[in-house]
Amino acid sequence: MGAHSKITGQKHLPVGINAESWTENMGISHEYHSAPRRRTRGGISGKLRLAGVIVAILLVAYAVTAILEKGTVEEESTPQTGAGGIAQNILAPLPMQGEAASGSGSEGAADSSGTAQAVQLESFGPARQTDGAYTIKAYDASVIRQPTCGQVDLSYFSDAAFLGDSLTVGFSDYQINLSGALICGYTGVGPDAIVNRAAVKSPTRGQEVALDVLAAAQPKKLYILLGTNTLTTLGASDRFLAYYGQMLDELRQTLGEDCIIYVQSIPPVRPAAAEKKPGLASDVLRGVNEQLAQLAASKGCVYLDLWEALADGEGNLKEMIAAPDGVHLSAGNGYGAWVTYLRNHAKYSASNPWIMGSAYSAE
Numbered sequence: 001m002g003a004h005s006k007i008t009g010q011k012h013l014p015v016g017i018n019a020e021s022w023t024e025n026m027g028i029s030h031e032y033h034s035a036p037r038r039r040t041r042g043g044i045s046g047k048l049r050l051a052g053v054i055v056a057i058l059l060v061a062y063a064v065t066a067i068l069e070k071g072t073v074e075e076e077s078t079p080q081t082g083a084g085g086i087a088q089n090i091l092a093p094l095p096m097q098g099e100a101a102s103g104s105g106s107e108g109a110a111d112s113s114g115t116a117q118a119v120q121l122e123s124f125g126p127a128r129q130t131d132g133a134y135t136i137k138a139y140d141a142s143v144i145r146q147p148t149c150g151q152v153d154l155s156y157f158s159d160a161a162f163l164g165d166s167l168t169v170g171f172s173d174y175q176i177n178l179s180g181a182l183i184c185g186y187t188g189v190g191p192d193a194i195v196n197r198a199a200v201k202s203p204t205r206g207q208e209v210a211l212d213v214l215a216a217a218q219p220k221k222l223y224i225l226l227g228t229n230t231l232t233t234l235g236a237s238d239r240f241l242a243y244y245g246q247m248l249d250e251l252r253q254t255l256g257e258d259c260i261i262y263v264q265s266i267p268p269v270r271p272a273a274a275e276k277k278p279g280l281a282s283d284v285l286r287g288v289n290e291q292l293a294q295l296a297a298s299k300g301c302v303y304l305d306l307w308e309a310l311a312d313g314e315g316n317l318k319e320m321i322a323a324p325d326g327v328h329l330s331a332g333n334g335y336g337a338w339v340t341y342l343r344n345h346a347k348y349s350a351s352n353p354w355i356m357g358s359a360y361s362a363e
Contacts, residue, residue: 141265141293145305150358152346157181161219163210165189165229167267167328172203174331176339182217184210190230191243195250215254222251222259223342225306227266227288228327232277237288241295248299260347263296264304265289268317270326280327282315302347309341310334 137143154177161182162168168185171178186193186200189210193200199207214222224247230240251261266285274281289307296303310329312318317326321334329335346352354360 141290141303141305144293144297144303145308146262146302146345146347148344149346149348150352150354150360151343152358153353153355154179154343155353156343156346157221159219160221160223161214161217162223162225163194163214164223164225164264165227167228168225169203170329170331170335174335176335178339182213182219184213186210188229189226191226191240191247192230194226195243195246211250211254214251218255218259220259221262222255223262223264223304224251225264225266227292228269228280231266231279231284231288233279234284236279237284237291241288241291244292245295245299248295248301252299261299261301262304262342262347263292263301265292265306267306267329268311268315270317270319270322273326274316277327286315304342304345306338306341309337 156179158179158181160178161184162171162178163184165185166187168183169187170176170185171181172183172185183204184202186202189200192198194210197209197211200210201207202213205213226244227240230236248261248263252259255261266280266289268282268285269277269280278284289305293303293305307315310317310321318337321330321337322328323330323334329338348360350360352360
């Protein structure tokens, strides 16, 4: 090569010309030589970024798919409610439906035409009861009678009236505290005298017509006790009950639907008194009181079974609460037991003056 060139690396350049001036003179810059290297580095990083974007898209798609699948499962497991508000898909199939579905291929499956066959339900009904394994409770006085219902204060009777015979007269004679209740007690009276508007004598007001007195007072509650004077002889119960029904109709018309009418059972008497008055024997009175309970229920009245408080285990008037004649009640124990029973068997109302500690007391 001689003096015309010098060795620069592996390339031979003319003498006196360096590599940088040579490349500049030839129009080739340093950037030209480094461009392929930069393009190589840029291509690798771009591919990495593209791969990252693809991975991110796949992750988002996976998350969205998982959310949608979870929502579908929850929707399928949620009971469907029909127009009537009844969940449709929480009821188990009937046993015969399950059997039909798991039966032969022809049952519960689509037929040759592609239409699903209807499930054939087996006939079924109430289970047969074993003889003697059940009891039927009759709708009798034990069911009709007013149950114990807390205890009211004596002020409950302030707007009440008591209609009856000589037993009711005792409230006035013995000055029993009933918070000013109207006492319409008439000795020897029966329901026929009330219906026929007969003049009867009150020990405190004199002669009067009971229906007129009650119509003027318009009590909110009416307690009736009649029968002891009427049923002294056998065979008198039919007439007594017929008039009793008419009397209840008259009283309802006179006092209105808002008045609570209490029909009290005819109290028992002592055995010696029943011997003199066979119509008041225990078994006779039980039958009459049973019909009286049915009558009260049919007329929308409240039936009170005084025997719960006044009768002993044999169906006779308790000796300790009986007056000497064996028919009427003693002033202390007898009327005390009667009033206590009435206080414990008032028809329920939130406005009743319940005593403190009673089942329905607000105290």
